[in-house]
Amino acid sequence: MLDFEPIYTTTAAESIARFVAGHYALPGPLDCRMVNRGFNDVYLIVAATGDRYVFRLSHHRARGAADVRTETDFVAHLARCGVPVAAAVQARDGALYVRGRAAEGVREGVLFHALDGRAPEVASTADARANGVTLAKVHGAATSHRAVAPLYRLDLDHLLRRPLARVQAFCRVIDAGDGGILQDIATRTAARIEAMDGLTWTHCHGDCHGFNARISEGGEAVFFDFDDGGPGYLAYDLSVFLWAKLSFGRRFHAAWQAFVDGYRSVRPISAADFEAAHAFVIVRHFWLMGEQASRSREWGSEPVRWVTREREFLETWEADQLADRLV
Known part of the structure; x- marks a missing residue:
């Protein structure tokens, strides 16, 4: 029997919760649900304290791997400068991003503090x-x-x-x-x-x-x-x-x-x-x-x-x- 070769797999929310718990010092148990699936996969994480986070699992694109190192470095700089941005959360080892292996290959993940507020209105x-x-x-x-x-x-x-x-x-x-x-x-x-x-x-x-x-x-x-x-x-x-x-x-x-x-x-x-x-x-x-x-x-x-x-x-x-x- 021949095996199928995946282009893209969707990771279960329960697996994401375990992955985040292993890499980040968040008080558990963690509640996790998928918010969006597309260019990236986005999950909402709620810690035992009620604090909310967003975990973004990057997708491979035609241009190549996600440049999370440059992205998170720049966002951290913006936050230090007082620019209103969603800051990345440091992993247990101090890194601002992590990597995990999916069936199709390595994918990069970043945990962000979830933002309060409302979505912008298109004509406002x-x-x-x-x-x-x-x-x-x-x-x-x-x-x-x-x-x-x-x-x-x-x-x-x-x-x-x-x-x-x-x-x-x-x-x-x-x-x-x-x-x-x-x-x-x-x-x-x-x-x-x-x-x-x-x-x-x-x-x-x-x-x-x-x-x-x-x-x-x-x-x-x-x-x-x-x-x-x-x-x-x-x-x-x-x-x-x-x-x-x-x-x-x-x-x-x-x-x-x-x-x-x-x-x-x-x-x-x-x-x-x-x-x-x-x-x-x-x-x-x-x-x-x-x-x-x-x-x-x-x-x-x-x-x-x-x-x-x-x-x-x-x-x-x-x-x-x-x-x-x-x-």
Whole structure:
């Protein structure tokens, strides 16, 4: 009888509870339940004292292993600087992350303090402003951060060219067209960005779309999920929020303006970075398309077929926002 080779396995909550109890000095018994399964697997841990934690088990992605060393080092720096973030909990050996072996291979885990507060509202200008304020604090603290050697750089190869290649490969597998048109859009976008002078380089959150935060009782946005982050373009970090408010049929322009106002209340945004953010919306869309396309072996082709139908959004954004003057 032949054995099956797993691509991805789901770890039982009871197994996670035992794993966490073995690696972290939490008062037991621990109650554990899965909260989310996807790019990462997320579990809620409740200690005997009632204290709540979130354990995130990283998933292998097309880009490679999770860069938890860089992520947890940066988040610890942010916490020391007073930036509102979900801090990682030290393991018994003092490390900020752990590793465990699943059927498909080694996976990295991080235990975070669970955040209080509510989820942001998609059209709320107050929540958007709070996100802008916190992102500016992240970038401000990044100026004094001396990073460990990161696995990834959020450059155009990482964010655009490699994701495009994954989308094109997926299009060939399911015999979908438009791969050449997507190539043309990506080439024009890369040329436009590379021609811009003075773009700021920072340590990015990488996924600041407005919902990787909790809004505290005082209205502050407390950030989590830095696992898509790393050294990269500041304009890209801004663009993710703009993309989130205006992609997939959304029209939340006021939220974007509030986000920018919040950011500028803490730090300035250069004219070059602000203009580049609009071009990076296309980059962000390609990044997501590539992430989704790369999961077709795991999720199946049908759940990610939408990536072959995004030509209209990309062409419309390019024509409306980038041809003459940005929004």
